[in-house]
Amino acid sequence: xxxxxxxxxxxxxxxxxxxxxxxxxxxxxxxxxxxxxxxxxxxxxxxxxxxxxxxxxxxxxxxxxxxxxxxxxxxxxxxxxxxxxxxxxxxxxxxxxxxxxxxxxxxxxxxxxxxxxxxxxxxxxxxxxxxxxxxxxxxxxxxxxxxxxxxxxxxxxxxxxxxxxxxxxxxxxxxxxxxxxxxxxxxxxxxxxxxxxxxxxxxxxxxxxxxxxxxxxxxxxxxxxxxxxxxxxxxxxxxxxxxxxxxxxxxxxxxxxxxxxxxxxxxxxxx
Numbered sequence: 001x002x003x004x005x006x007x008x009x010x011x012x013x014x015x016x017x018x019x020x021x022x023x024x025x026x027x028x029x030x031x032x033x034x035x036x037x038x039x040x041x042x043x044x045x046x047x048x049x050x051x052x053x054x055x056x057x058x059x060x061x062x063x064x065x066x067x068x069x070x071x072x073x074x075x076x077x078x079x080x081x082x083x084x085x086x087x088x089x090x091x092x093x094x095x096x097x098x099x100x101x102x103x104x105x106x107x108x109x110x111x112x113x114x115x116x117x118x119x120x121x122x123x124x125x126x127x128x129x130x131x132x133x134x135x136x137x138x139x140x141x142x143x144x145x146x147x148x149x150x151x152x153x154x155x156x157x158x159x160x161x162x163x164x165x166x167x168x169x170x171x172x173x174x175x176x177x178x179x180x181x182x183x184x185x186x187x188x189x190x191x192x193x194x195x196x197x198x199x200x201x202x203x204x205x206x207x208x209x210x211x212x213x214x215x216x217x218x219x220x221x222x223x224x225x226x227x228x229x230x231x232x233x234x235x236x237x238x239x240x241x242x243x244x245x246x247x248x249x250x251x252x253x254x255x256x257x258x259x260x261x262x263x264x265x266x267x268x269x270x271x
Contacts, residue, residue, distance in 0.1 A: 002027040008100065012054055025214040026054065030100075032213040035059040035119055037110050037138060038128030039086035041198030042152050042205065044076035046126050049206040051094035051101055055213070058094065059122060061106035062086045073195035110134060112257035115141040124209050125149035128202070132179045133260035139164065139172035140257055143247050148212055150205040150220075157194050157229040159201035162220050162239070163208050166248065169221035174242040179260050197229050 001024060004012070015021045015029070032055045036043045039062035050058055066074075066081045066089055074086075081089040087105035094103050106118055110129075115137060119125055125147055127138045135151065142149045143166045151172050152161045164171050204225070211217045222241070227234040247254045 002030050008054075011098075011100075015053070020216045021214055025216065028214050029054050029210065030056045032124070032209075033057040033059070033122045034124045034126065034209050034213075035061065035122040036126045036128055037061045037134070038126075038130070039074075039076070039090045040064075040070065040128060040130065041073040041154065041193070041195075042128035042202040043090070043126070044074045045199045045202030046128060046206045046209070047076055047090050047094055048097065049203060050209060051097045051103075053206075053210055054098060054100060055209075056100075057102045057104065057122075059104040059106060059118070060087050060090050060094075061108065061110055061118060062090075063107055063109040073193065073198040075199065110137065112137060112141075112259045115257065116145060119145060119147050122147065124212050126205050126209060127151045128205070130154075135172065136179055136260055137257060140247050140254055142166060143171050143173075144257070150208045152201050152205050154193050154197050154201050156191055157197060158226065159197050159204075159229070160224060160226045161201055161204055161208075162224045163212070165219070165221045170239045170241040171245060171248045173247045173254075174245045175224060175239055177242075177246060182261060194229055200227065200229065 012026045015026050016023055034050055034055050036046050039060050043060065047060060064086050066077045066084050066086055068082060070077055071079060076090045076093050085107050087107050091103040091105050108114065110118065119141060125142055127135055127149060129135055138149065142164065146166045148165050150161060150163050208219055211219055222239055224237045224239055241248065243250050246252060
């Protein structure tokens with residue numbers, strides 16, 4: 001167990017007094033390692049809350065630079081950051097919130113060639129991307145490596161999320177076996193998104209990461225949570241692992257990682 005300083009005991013006091021967290025839970029958080037793929041709409045609240053919580057090592061991966069259109073929802077980036085690499089902008093804010101943590105940056109696109117190496121050292125992965133090709137790649141790589149992860153997606157006023165525990169729960173492909181045809185589903189840049197929806201979904205993903213690390217509560221495993229911010233209607237649907245799933249089923253046909261096709265407007269991973 002970590003020997004906390006007086007300053008750390010004060011910083012994390014609201015966690016420590018929680019019956020289900022306590023000193024042991026906060027120690028687990030301090031020793032935890034979480035990777036966030038995408039430093040945009042979803043990654044922003046995830047990064048801020050995990051940094052504030054004291055997650056010991058946080059990785060953040062994104063190859064894009066901050067632009068003006070990001071600032072409507074990507075709250076970790078400020079106007080002065082326009083033109084900076086998102087991972088550098090995000091890391092600066094995370095370290096400013098909590099100097100106790102270690103932030104590792106990956107200023108590159110996550111591809112089949114590098115994802116296994118990037119995720120290897122982490123306990124939990126957050127999918128904060130906004131294109132199907134990368135979402136399917138994250139699922140396949142995490143299933144193969146037995147890395148738990150949180151899927152998240154937003155569009156217009158809607159959000160959806162599920163937590164995947166490889167070998168124990170349904171994976172993303174159990175629900176969505178294949179990538180939709182190009183152009184079948186619009187991106188946020190085409191259809192728009194209410195900025196706060198990213199915050200609503202991202203904080204749920206951050207909560208899942210902390211629950212996993214501290215072994216607290218019930219994860220969104222074998223469940224798909226969706227919500228509509230216009231009506232504030234939340235729906236939790238039970239799902240099951242598909243024995244015919246192409247990646248985690250009884251006879252998987254996906255045995256290696258490949259990069260799926262991305263629409264030109266979906267090349268960015270920011271959400």
